[in-house]
Amino acid sequence: MISRFFFPERLPAGGEVVLPEALAHHAARVLRLQDGDAVILFDGSGGEVPARLAVSGRRWSAWLDAPCAVERESPLELVLVQALASGDKMDWVVQKSTELGVAAVLPVAAARSVLRLAGERADKRVAHWRQVAVSACEQCGRNRIPEVAPVASLDAYLTASRGVRKLILAPVAGKALRDIAPPARDEAVHLLVGPEGGWSEDEVAACLRAGAEALSLGPRVLRTETAGLAALAAMQALWGDY
Missing domain, CATH: 3.40.1280.10 (SPOUT methyltransferase, trefoil knot domain)
Known part of the structure; x- marks a missing residue:
C-alpha cells in the first residue's frame, strides 16, 4: 500500500512542497521510506494528491502529481x-x-x-x-x-x-x-x-x-x-x- 500523509497546509496545484519535520520524521524513521518512493498527500479540504518523495540530506520534500478528486466520506x-x-x-x-x-x-x-x-x-x-x-x-x-x-x-x-x-x-x-x-x-x-x-x-x-x-x-x-x-x-x- 502507498503511504498516505496529512499535509497541514493547503496543497498547491503542483510543484514541490517541503514536508514538515514531524511528517518527514515519520516517513523516514517509522515507515523507512526513501527518495523516489510514491506517497499520497491530502490537506483535509477534499481529494488527494499522488506525489514522489525527494530527499536531500535532512531536507524532505515531495513532487506533486495532478490532484485526484476521490472522496470516501459516508453519505450519512x-x-x-x-x-x-x-x-x-x-x-x-x-x-x-x-x-x-x-x-x-x-x-x-x-x-x-x-x-x-x-x-x-x-x-x-x-x-x-x-x-x-x-x-x-x-x-x-x-x-x-x-x-x-x-x-x-x-x-x-x-x-x-x-x-x-x-x-x-x-x-x-x-x-x-x-x-x-x-x-x-x-x-x-x-x-x-x-x-x-x-x-x-x-x-x-x-x-x-x-x-x-x-x-x-x-x-x-x-x-x-x-x-x-x-x-x-x-x-x-x-x-x-x-
Whole structure:
C-alpha cells in the first residue's frame, strides 16, 4: 500500500512542497521510506494528491502529481456525542469512529465519567484526540478530517444542539435501531453514548426532554468503547455505504 500523509497546509496545484519535520520524521524513521518512493498527500479540504518523495540530506520534500478528486466520506452525517471515558478508551473511540465515517466527535462530561478534564489539561487531551483522528484518516483513506470538539457539559451540548436529531443509547427503555426511521437526506444524526457507568436517570430525562430518541442495542450491555461503534456500524449497514 502507498503511504498516505496529512499535509497541514493547503496543497498547491503542483510543484514541490517541503514536508514538515514531524511528517518527514515519520516517513523516514517509522515507515523507512526513501527518495523516489510514491506517497499520497491530502490537506483535509477534499481529494488527494499522488506525489514522489525527494530527499536531500535532512531536507524532505515531495513532487506533486495532478490532484485526484476521490472522496470516501459516508453519505450519512453521523456525529458521535461521547461521554468522557477513562484510560485509552477515548483514543480508541476517536480512532474507530473516524474509520466508521463520523463527521464529528463531541466529547461531553457526564455525571458518571471517571475521567475529569478542564482547562489546559482538557485542551491538551483534545489536541491529542485530533491527532488520533488525523492518523485514522491517513490509515483508512478519508480525505476530510472529522471535527473533534472541545469538551463540553451535557447541558451545554443539549442547549447548542436544539433542533438536531438525537439518538441516546439507553439499554432498558430504547427502541431497536430497525424500528427507528432513517435520517432524511442531509439530516445529521447525533448519537449519544454514556460513560463507563452509563447515563444517570437525570441525564437520560434531560436528553429525552431535549427531543432525543432512546435507542437499545439488544439484550447485552455493551461497554462505552463498544456501544457507539456498534451503533455507528449498524447505521452504516442500514442507511449508509456498507
